[in-house]
Amino acid sequence: MNQRIPPRVWAVLGVGIAVVAxxxxxxxxxxxxxxxxxxxxxxxxxxxxxDPVVASVDDRPIQHxxxxxxxxxxxxxxxxxxxxxxxPDETLQRLVNEELVLNDSPPDxxxxxxxxxxQITALEQAWGVDDDAVVTALERVGLTRAAFERAVxxxxxxxxxxxxxxxxxxxxxxxxxxxxxxxxxxxxxxxKDVPVPSIPVAQSPIETPPTSPLPAPTTESxxxxxxxxxxxxxxxxxxxxxxxxxxxxxxxxxxxxxxxTLSEQLAQGPxxxxxxxxxxx
Amino acid sequence: xxSLVVASIEVVEGWCQRAGVSYPMLADSGHHVAEAYGVxxxxxxxxxxxxxxxxxxxxxxxxxxxxxHAGDRVAASTILEHLP
Numbered sequence: 001m002n003q004r005i006p007p008r009v010w011a012v013l014g015v016g017i018a019v020v021a022x023x024x025x026x027x028x029x030x031x032x033x034x035x036x037x038x039x040x041x042x043x044x045x046x047x048x049x050x051d052p053v054v055a056s057v058d059d060r061p062i063q064h065x066x067x068x069x070x071x072x073x074x075x076x077x078x079x080x081x082x083x084x085x086x087x088p089d090e091t092l093q094r095l096v097n098e099e100l101v102l103n104d105s106p107p108d109x110x111x112x113x114x115x116x117x118x119q120i121t122a123l124e125q126a127w128g129v130d131d132d133a134v135v136t137a138l139e140r141v142g143l144t145r146a147a148f149e150r151a152v153x154x155x156x157x158x159x160x161x162x163x164x165x166x167x168x169x170x171x172x173x174x175x176x177x178x179x180x181x182x183x184x185x186x187x188x189x190x191x192k193d194v195p196v197p198s199i200p201v202a203q204s205p206i207e208t209p210p211t212s213p214l215p216a217p218t219t220e221s222x223x224x225x226x227x228x229x230x231x232x233x234x235x236x237x238x239x240x241x242x243x244x245x246x247x248x249x250x251x252x253x254x255x256x257x258x259x260x261t262l263s264e265q266l267a268q269g270p271x272x273x274x275x276x277x278x279x280x281x
Numbered sequence: 282x283x284s285l286v287v288a289s290i291e292v293v294e295g296w297c298q299r300a301g302v303s304y305p306m307l308a309d310s311g312h313h314v315a316e317a318y319g320v321x322x323x324x325x326x327x328x329x330x331x332x333x334x335x336x337x338x339x340x341x342x343x344x345x346x347x348x349x350h351a352g353d354r355v356a357a358s359t360i361l362e363h364l365p
Contacts, residue, residue, distance in 0.1 A: 075352030079331055082286065082296065085354040140350040243345055247336040248317040252307040253290045255297040260305055265283060270365050271336045274284040275320050275329040277351055
């Protein structure tokens with residue numbers, strides 16, 4: 001199956017690593033626009049097997065649990081970096097690309113624990129968070145720091161493989177296109193229609209995701225419902241209680257220069273407001 | 282798309298430069314806007330919860346998604362489906 005490389009495939013890990021290490025190779029795969037639509041495969045719940053194969057690259061399988069862990073890690077890292085998360089399909093395509101790199105250009109030696117820790121520290125600095133915040137974010141989706149360490153180690157291996165390819169004179173973007181055209185890449189489409197959700201990860205020592213004090217998102221109704229937050233002793237100072245029906249107008253300083261007023265934007269058409277949890281620093 | 286962060290404009294500027302952000306990023310330094318939209322400190326971190334609001338020209342919020350954890354975000358394609 002020939003597939004073009006989705007432009008966002010490397011974005012999440014690429015941004016984090018590239019910001020820190022200045023990796024031109026991974027930057028070649030960036031260029032994602034936040035409003036860009038993309039095809040989506042809904043993550044699948046294992047049915048006939050505890051851990052079915054969701055894709056394969058030249059008969060090398062990508063297991064459901066591995067994909068789900070990557071999806072959740074992408075979500076966590078996107079949240080920490082303030083970026084929208086890639087779709088599960090984009091994460092799967094990234095894993096396919098990583099398989100191609102690792103198979104054709106395996107690193108001379110596996111990344112060491114010291115290298116992985118150094119990279120994690122660099123990422124945390126770039127995100128403006130400490131290690132406790134990372135662990136907390138991981139635990140919220142049922143992941144452990146060990147999963148994060150594995151992902152960073154794999155990324156370092158992929159990074160080394162891509163640097164090796166470049167040193168051999170390859171244009172890595174063109175190389176990946178060629179490999180994807182050559183390789184037998186099978187995405188098991190039957191997983192597209194299997195609904196899923198919020199995902200406890202297979203092999204995670206945390207079997208049940210922590211319950212959230214927040215209500216479910218209002219994805220069904222065109223009119224937003226109030227979002228009551230149960231009184232929770234651990235939240236402080238005071239959680240907000242409701243989402244308004246009419247968007248409150250505001251004027252705020254904006255990046256670049258000047259300010260932006262919501263009502264002026266609405267005079268030109270609908271507006272998508274995106275609150276990022278963290279913008280760095 | 283308009284993005285907002287509970288942070289000073291200096292922090293926002295620095296982040297935009299590092300991340301190469303090309304869309305408007307607003308600094309809600311006093312978190313008044315996040316509070317008005319009901320997303321301030323929902324995760325107990327003194328920040329805005331990750332959230333998306335689609336607002337029609339008349340000002341009505343026609344769709345929203347409020348993240349229940351730091352990584353809880355919706356796909357861009359989902360947001361586009363809810364544009365009026």
